[in-house]
Amino acid sequence: MSLAARHLEANGIPTVLFGCARDIVEYCAVPRFVFSDFPLGNPTGKPYDLDMQRAVLSLGLDLLVSASAPGTTVVTPYEWSADHSWKDEVFSKAQPFLDPEATRTWLERKEKYRAVKRTRTI
Amino acid sequence: MSDETASHVRYIDKTRAYYQAEGYAKSYEWAHFDDIPFTPFASVGRALSRCRVGVVTTAEMARRDAEAGSDDTRRLVYSLPTDLPVEQLYSKKASYDRYATSLDDVDCYLPLTHLHSFIAAGRIGAVAPRFQAIYSEYNQHKTLIVDAPEILKQMREDRVDVAVLAAV
Numbered sequence: 001m002s003l004a005a006r007h008l009e010a011n012g013i014p015t016v017l018f019g020c021a022r023d024i025v026e027y028c029a030v031p032r033f034v035f036s037d038f039p040l041g042n043p044t045g046k047p048y049d050l051d052m053q054r055a056v057l058s059l060g061l062d063l064l065v066s067a068s069a070p071g072t073t074v075v076t077p078y079e080w081s082a083d084h085s086w087k088d089e090v091f092s093k094a095q096p097f098l099d100p101e102a103t104r105t106w107l108e109r110k111e112k113y114r115a116v117k118r119t120r121t122i
Numbered sequence: 123m124s125d126e127t128a129s130h131v132r133y134i135d136k137t138r139a140y141y142q143a144e145g146y147a148k149s150y151e152w153a154h155f156d157d158i159p160f161t162p163f164a165s166v167g168r169a170l171s172r173c174r175v176g177v178v179t180t181a182e183m184a185r186r187d188a189e190a191g192s193d194d195t196r197r198l199v200y201s202l203p204t205d206l207p208v209e210q211l212y213s214k215k216a217s218y219d220r221y222a223t224s225l226d227d228v229d230c231y232l233p234l235t236h237l238h239s240f241i242a243a244g245r246i247g248a249v250a251p252r253f254q255a256i257y258s259e260y261n262q263h264k265t266l267i268v269d270a271p272e273i274l275k276q277m278r279e280d281r282v283d284v285a286v287l288a289a290v
Contacts, residue, residue, distance in 0.1 A: 001178070001180050001256065001258070001287055001288075001289035002153060002289070003153055003262060003265045003266055003269075003270055004178060004256055004265065004269065004270040004273055004287060005285075005287050006155070006158070006159050006270075007266070007270035007271065007273070007274060008270070008273065008274055008277065008285050009159040009160060009161050010159035010161075011274050012161050012165070013161060013176070013274070013277060013282060013283070013284065013285050014161045014162070014163050014165075014166060014283075014284045014285070015284070015285045015286075015287060016284075016285075016286055016287070017287045017288075017289060018286070018287065018288045018289065019288070019289040020289075021131070021133045021289070022130045023130065023131075023132050023133055023134050023135075024133050024134060024152060025289070027134060027152055027153075027154050028152065028153045028154060028155065029154070029155045029156070029157075029158045030158065031158055031159060031160050031161070035130070037130050038223070039218070039219030039221075039222035039223045040217070040218045040219045040223075040290060041215075041218030041219055041220075041222075041223045041224070041225055041230065041231065041290055042223055042230045042231070043230070043231055043288040043289055043290060044229065044230055044231060044232075044233045044236075044288050045229070045230055045233075046230065047223065047224060047226060047227035047230050048227050050229070050235075050236075053229050053230065053233060053235075053236055054236045054239070057233045057236045057237070057240070057286070058240075058245075060286060061170060061240070061245065061246065061286075064163055064170070064284050065163045065170055066163075067162075067163070068162070069160070070158035070159065070160035071158045080222070086219070086221070086222040087131050089221065090131050090133075090136055090219065091133070091136035091137055091139075091140040092140070093143070095221050097140075097217065097219075098216055098217060099216065099220070101216075102216035102217065105216070106217075106260075109260060110260050113260050113261045116261070117261075
């Protein structure tokens, strides 16, 4: 998604990207980023918290207008929970990121990509 | 709270460690650039209240009222109307933190309800007639030369002024 934001921006469309993986987005480097320190899946707010969702989107629209330089990150002022233990087991053996079926699909896709790369075609 | 949980999750480090433990010798090379493209909002030439907003999500959206078809093995960008009530949409995405959250509320990753309320409030001018769904790809080259240009093409056809992108 960061690559898409960069492409739109390079072609004259101002963008704002909402996400929860701060390191990945900032490593790629996007023009405007609204970061929520939430589990992956909630880039524009918590489920069923309409006030928060509206406020997060509003922060992004403000950033669209106000950013004067690329690479600007705004951090939303919300916590997922007072207890941050949800971060402990992310990507661990105890909590595999994908379920077995999704893992199988991902591995198949990855192998297909490697095969395509070997032949240097898309 | 440990030092690690006091700040944001380091997904790059975590995934590297995870897949090394699984026996993968080579780590995934995440996209990285030193330069950042930038289009100042002023170049749009109109107030936000008159702008048409484009929307993109990685949430693999589907319509509840559509017959389940086979998945697109090419995983190309597709679009759906933005005037659909969010209750008629759902996400098919498998890669999210399924231990801590759910994808049951569409507005957490496709904020259509709130964009429409911002139109009513005069905060933005309009929402593009369709939103784009892009797959999170292992193959960065495909994203760069196939997917991103397709989103740009559709947004130009829809005369989008600014874009909101939500990465699940």
